[in-house]
Amino acid sequence: MQLSLAGRAALITGGSKGLGLAIARAFAGAGGDVAIVARDAAPLGKAEAELRAAAPGVKVVAIAADISTAEGCEAAFAEAGRALGQVDILVNNAGTSQRGPFPEVTDALWQGDLDLKLFAAIRLGRLAWPGMAARRWGRIINVLNTGAKAPPAEGAPTAVTRAAGMALTKVQANEGARHNILVNALLVGLIDSDQHRRRHAASGSTESYEDWLATLGAALPLGRYGRPEEFAAMALFLCTEQGGYISGTAINVDGGRSPVV
Numbered sequence: 001m002q003l004s005l006a007g008r009a010a011l012i013t014g015g016s017k018g019l020g021l022a023i024a025r026a027f028a029g030a031g032g033d034v035a036i037v038a039r040d041a042a043p044l045g046k047a048e049a050e051l052r053a054a055a056p057g058v059k060v061v062a063i064a065a066d067i068s069t070a071e072g073c074e075a076a077f078a079e080a081g082r083a084l085g086q087v088d089i090l091v092n093n094a095g096t097s098q099r100g101p102f103p104e105v106t107d108a109l110w111q112g113d114l115d116l117k118l119f120a121a122i123r124l125g126r127l128a129w130p131g132m133a134a135r136r137w138g139r140i141i142n143v144l145n146t147g148a149k150a151p152p153a154e155g156a157p158t159a160v161t162r163a164a165g166m167a168l169t170k171v172q173a174n175e176g177a178r179h180n181i182l183v184n185a186l187l188v189g190l191i192d193s194d195q196h197r198r199r200h201a202a203s204g205s206t207e208s209y210e211d212w213l214a215t216l217g218a219a220l221p222l223g224r225y226g227r228p229e230e231f232a233a234m235a236l237f238l239c240t241e242q243g244g245y246i247s248g249t250a251i252n253v254d255g256g257r258s259p260v261v
Helices: 017-031 040-053 070-084 107-135 160-178 194-203 209-217 229-241
Strands: 010-012 032-037 059-062 089-092 136-146 183-189 252-254
Touching: 010 017, 010 107, 017 032, 017 040, 032 040, 032 070, 032 089, 040 059, 059 070, 059 089, 059 136, 059 209, 059 252, 070 107, 070 252, 089 107, 107 136, 136 160, 160 209, 183 209, 183 229, 229 252
Parallel strands: 010 032, 010 089, 032 059, 089 136, 136 183, 183 252
Antiparallel strands: none
């Protein structure tokens, strides 16, 4: 099956590293133009150079912006539109895993999580919607995690924010259907990413990162951590014509870990 995004342009938040960069690689490899957005300029520049070298026939733009603010969302979207001409695909991937004992989660942590994960998706979706509707073609992917369906203890605020993102996905899908705007959520399980590299560094483990991942992954139903490119492959499928009858779903990409389907 040949998956193609030729003639399509995607805006990917959190696109300089980890899952966002893996998605950008997959999209560019399928012929799609990509705008990657993140706060830090250095990893953005490195990611942009990598993508340009790997897919010389597509447009690649790196945008430094803080999408936890309305102004940052507007600036990022405007720059993507100038560079790519339009935005056909929006991937809301930005976010970190903020969590802790419920009484210790401050208002500032709640607000920061909501701004970066939920309000950024709302604001960017609102900016992308008119163009998608006018062209009668659009794809939105909200990257969440499995805590959205099965919130764990000490999972706030991220599980609550992600659950709201799942509700947003369904609202957008129901409203977007008549415009051929398809909206889905991908729920991350345990997948090799920069976030897990940071956790390994903070854990004080004497194991190598690879051995640490293997140890944790052995407890999963599939017996291993997921690979970023596996997650990106699902995102790519949903954004191609082959995924054109899938909307309003929240798909676990977690190796069977979640207790909820």
